[in-house]
Amino acid sequence: xxxxxxxxxxxxxxxxxxxxxxxxxxxxxxxxxxxxxxxxxxxxxxxxxxxxxxxxxxxxxxxxxxxxxxxxxxxxxxxxxxxxxxxxxxxxxxxxxxxxxxxxxxxxxxxxxxxxxxxxxxxxxxxxxxxxxxxxxxxxxxxxxxxxxxxxxxxxxxxxxxxxxxxxxxxxxxxxxxxxxxxxxxxxxxxxxxxxxxxxxxxxxxxxxxxxxxxxxxxxxxxxxxxxxxxxxxxxxxxxxxxxxxxxxxxxxxxxxxxxxxxxxxxxxxxxxxxxxxxxxxxxxxxxxxx
Numbered sequence: 558x559x560x561x562x563x564x565x566x567x568x569x570x571x572x573x574x575x576x577x578x579x580x581x582x583x584x585x586x587x588x589x590x591x592x593x594x595x596x597x598x599x600x601x602x603x604x605x606x607x608x609x610x611x612x613x614x615x616x617x618x619x620x621x622x623x624x625x626x627x628x629x630x631x632x633x634x635x636x637x638x639x640x641x642x643x644x645x646x647x648x649x650x651x652x653x654x655x656x657x658x659x660x661x662x663x664x665x666x667x668x669x670x671x672x673x674x675x676x677x678x679x680x681x682x683x684x685x686x687x688x689x690x691x692x693x694x695x696x697x698x699x700x701x702x703x704x705x706x707x708x709x710x711x712x713x714x715x716x717x718x719x720x721x722x723x724x725x726x727x728x729x730x731x732x733x734x735x736x737x738x739x740x741x742x743x744x745x746x747x748x749x750x751x752x753x754x755x756x757x758x759x760x761x762x763x764x765x766x767x768x769x770x771x772x773x774x775x776x777x778x779x780x781x782x783x784x785x786x787x788x789x790x791x792x793x794x795x796x797x798x799x800x801x802x803x804x805x806x807x808x809x810x811x812x813x814x815x816x817x818x819x820x821x822x823x824x825x826x827x828x829x830x831x832x833x834x835x836x837x838x839x840x841x842x843x844x845x846x847x848x
Contacts, residue, residue: 559607561642561663562591563718565678565686566603567694567708568646568654571701572673576743577601577648578729580705582755584680584718589726589747597730597741598650600626606644606662606679609637620649627655644668646675665719671695676708682716689715702729702744702762706755713755725754727762736769767833771822775832783830787811790838794845814838 564583571578579593579601594602594613600620604612612633619629626647634640634657641661646668648654654675656668667684668677669691676690693711697704705727713722726747734743746761748754766773777783788807791797797810815821815834818841823831 560585561679562588562605562608563663563680563720564588564592564605565676565681565690565709565712565717566592566605566646567674567676567690567705568601568603568648569674569694569701569705570601570648570650570652571704572652574701574731575650576701576729576731576734577650578701578705578727578744579603580709580725580727581605582709582713582717582722582725582758584720584723586724587747587749588724589728589749593726593728595728595730595741596621597732597734600629600647600649601730603646603677604643605677606659606666607639607642609633609639609643609645612643612645616645616647620647625649625651625655626653630655630657644677644679646677648673648675676712678712678718680719682719685715686712686717702727702765705729706759706762709755709758722752722754724749724751725758727758767837768819771831774823776825776829777832777835779825779828779830783835787830787835787838790842793842811838814841 562585566581568579577595581588581592591608592603592605596617599617602613602616616629626649630647641659644658644662646656652673654670656675656677658666658668662679665681665683666679669687676687678687689711690708694708697707729744730741731743748757751757791810792800796814801807823834
């Protein structure tokens with residue numbers, strides 16, 4: 558028998574956007590390769606403990622056929638001869654939530670449901686882990702991703718996995734949310750083996766905002782003062798040979814630098830600059846000069 562995926566997770570639907578998400582942390586290598594299963598407009602599933610990964614595709618197919626999260630979970634569990642070793646959480650596209658913890662899951666194991674979400678975990682330090690997650694998520698602020706991360710952080714702060722930390726993952730789906738609109742993977746980030754997986758996952762989510770969350774850009778006027786600042790930064794980085802004052806060569810150099818840093822889609826042609834680009838350009842100078 559495979560080792561149990563001793564873990565804690567939250568499965569949720571964002572009431573504002575309809576996005577569906579799973580966030581999970583564990584003392585288990587690459588937990589994100591096992592636990593989360595999602596489909597935009599359908600539902601989300603977390604399967605763990607002695608995980609039955611068929612709960613993912615089978616559960617999503619049942620929800621898509623019209624069953625609620627609870628009806629789906631009931632059928633999955635009833636058909637599973639090793640149900641007592643399983644733990645799972647499901648949320649459907651309407652926000653119905655359901656969780657299951659088999660009697661054979663290692664202590665402490667259990668789950669909680671709330672409006673539009675469920676939290677569950679096994680081999681935890683105690684019930685306070687999922688209690689903290691369930692109490693934190695509904696009142697957490699920020700983006701949906703940040704709310705899910707807040708729930709994981711709360712669970713870890715309450716004790717988390719009793720065997721320690723190793724991996725974490727966050728998956729959020731929305732229709733045509735993936736790269737180029739070709740799939741539904743809006744955020745699909747994993748930390749497979751790390752001494753501080755939740756902190757590393759949060760760092761990756763911040764990078765995702767930089768590179769992909771372009772619609773929420775904070776734009777600033779590209780006035781003479783900012784143009785001079787950009788020219789100075791580019792000159793110090795060696796991208797701009799001469800300390801130019803004319804906009805055209807400065808913007809051309811900025812385009813070269815941004816392309817190298819995968820920031821070209823944040824560049825503007827309307828005499829504005831994205832604050833993220835300006836901040837990262839400044840950070841690049843600081844990092845270069847500290848070496």
